[in-house]
Amino acid sequence: MTVKLKLQALALAIFGLALAPGLPMSYYASYGRPLPASAQRLSNQAPDARFAAWSLFDSEFFRRNIAPSEQERLRSMMAGLASMDPQRLREQILSSNLRPSKIANASGDFPGQVYSADFMQRYKIRSENGTVKASEPVRAIMASKQSGQEQAVDPYALTEYESDSIQLVAAMQAAASQNDPLARQAQAWQLAEMDRLLADSELLEIMEQYFPVPGFTRGMKVADLAHLEQETIRADLATISDEELSVRLDGVAFQIYNLSDILGKYAGPADIEGTPFEVFPVLPSSAIEGMLHDSIQTRVLLIDQLRVRGLL
Amino acid sequence: MLTRVLLSAYCLLIPGIETLRVLFATGIPPMDRILFIIFAIVWCAAALAAGMGTMRFLRIFIFAAIGYSLVVNLSYLLTRFDLLQIGTCLRTIVGCFLVSLLYRRAHSEVLA
Numbered sequence: 001m002t003v004k005l006k007l008q009a010l011a012l013a014i015f016g017l018a019l020a021p022g023l024p025m026s027y028y029a030s031y032g033r034p035l036p037a038s039a040q041r042l043s044n045q046a047p048d049a050r051f052a053a054w055s056l057f058d059s060e061f062f063r064r065n066i067a068p069s070e071q072e073r074l075r076s077m078m079a080g081l082a083s084m085d086p087q088r089l090r091e092q093i094l095s096s097n098l099r100p101s102k103i104a105n106a107s108g109d110f111p112g113q114v115y116s117a118d119f120m121q122r123y124k125i126r127s128e129n130g131t132v133k134a135s136e137p138v139r140a141i142m143a144s145k146q147s148g149q150e151q152a153v154d155p156y157a158l159t160e161y162e163s164d165s166i167q168l169v170a171a172m173q174a175a176a177s178q179n180d181p182l183a184r185q186a187q188a189w190q191l192a193e194m195d196r197l198l199a200d201s202e203l204l205e206i207m208e209q210y211f212p213v214p215g216f217t218r219g220m221k222v223a224d225l226a227h228l229e230q231e232t233i234r235a236d237l238a239t240i241s242d243e244e245l246s247v248r249l250d251g252v253a254f255q256i257y258n259l260s261d262i263l264g265k266y267a268g269p270a271d272i273e274g275t276p277f278e279v280f281p282v283l284p285s286s287a288i289e290g291m292l293h294d295s296i297q298t299r300v301l302l303i304d305q306l307r308v309r310g311l312l
Numbered sequence: 313m314l315t316r317v318l319l320s321a322y323c324l325l326i327p328g329i330e331t332l333r334v335l336f337a338t339g340i341p342p343m344d345r346i347l348f349i350i351f352a353i354v355w356c357a358a359a360l361a362a363g364m365g366t367m368r369f370l371r372i373f374i375f376a377a378i379g380y381s382l383v384v385n386l387s388y389l390l391t392r393f394d395l396l397q398i399g400t401c402l403r404t405i406v407g408c409f410l411v412s413l414l415y416r417r418a419h420s421e422v423l424a
Binding site: 020027152 | 322323326328330333334337338342345347348353377378381384385388389393396397400401403404406407408410411420
């Protein structure tokens with residue numbers, strides 16, 4: 001066999017291997033690649049972020065930007081988690097989610113003792129499972145910020161729509177022990193984490209590619225995103241259907257409930273000094289207050305619209 | 313005879329190459345995918361027929377494998393017409409053409 005013939009055979013073999021018949025790559029696409037590092041970090045937070053995710057599912061931009069089939073799939077997944085019995089769910093949260101390396105105390109123990117009655121009393125943390133009413137400080141904050149026509153609206157005089165939605169969420173949270181102080185503090189921490197993630201260019205690239213949010217620009221903080229969402233909810237109020245209006249009202253009610261609950265149980269940096277919570281960087285309460293106030297403004301507009309239409 | 317051995321080896325390599333390709337692209341072997349399983353079975357059957365079967369069996373299995381690959385690729389091309397899909401489809405057409413050339417050579421060797 002001459003060298004030329006060998007080379008020809010080799011070229012043919014390479015050609016044959018490179019052009020071997022195959023199946024379309026899109027058939028395998030649902031396998032997906034391994035998650036990028038930042039998406040992994042986000043997914044590590046998933047279990048105790050699930051109620052934040054519920055709020056997200058009910059948000060306007062989620063409904064507008066995610067395909068209906070995907071929305072349905074995510075909702076079923078979350079419903080599966082929510083159907084776990086509270087003890088099992090709690091064990092899962094404690095074992096898999098709170099990243100003991102970050103929140104362990106000096107001796108390396110997991111701070112289960114934060115649930116003690118002493119702790120609750122010391123930090124005046126409210127834990128009335130299933131209740132909707134915000135803490136007195138939160139009510140005072142809102143009362144001081146209301147002005148003009150808004151004063152006539154009691155943020156906690158719930159409409160029928162809101163009442164049903166909030167009772168549902170509150171019941172679920174109570175069932176899943178989400179109303180305890182650690183869970184609420186963890187939510188304040190998650191908001192701070194989101195602020196940090198919004199500076200993660202790798203994650204932003206994914207977000208921009210798969211979940212583009214109209215109006216979002218790099219450099220925005222969580223509070224800016226929340227404001228963006230409020231503006232989306234406030235848009236076209238006069239022309240949307242009654243059903244759409246009620247859906248938006250539900251979403252805003254969730255936001256007000258969650259934010260005020262975080263604030264009601266929020267322990268500021270001075271309060272958590274010397275406790276295991278100290279290692280959590282939390283979003284400043286002023287930022288959460290701002291987001292809450294923004295949601296209340298939206299709610300006022302939605303209620304006004306209900307009144308204009310004679311639905312209230 | 314050499315052509316039939318080559319044809320058999322090539323047909324056997326095809327599912328292997330596909331597995332490696334998917335493994336590199338997604339990081340997960342495609343063993344639980346039904347279309348891939350059928351793909352692997354038809355090409356392995358063609359390899360077996362090329363190695364041991366009569367020309368009649370070889371013809372049936374080779375064209376079953378080629379037909380299956382082309383039909384799957386073309387049906388995906390109809391649902392999603394993009395460059396990646398076109399590329400895969402062209403690659404499959406050329407690959408199947410190579411297989412058919414080897415088959416024709418094997419066939420003419422038998423006739424000779």
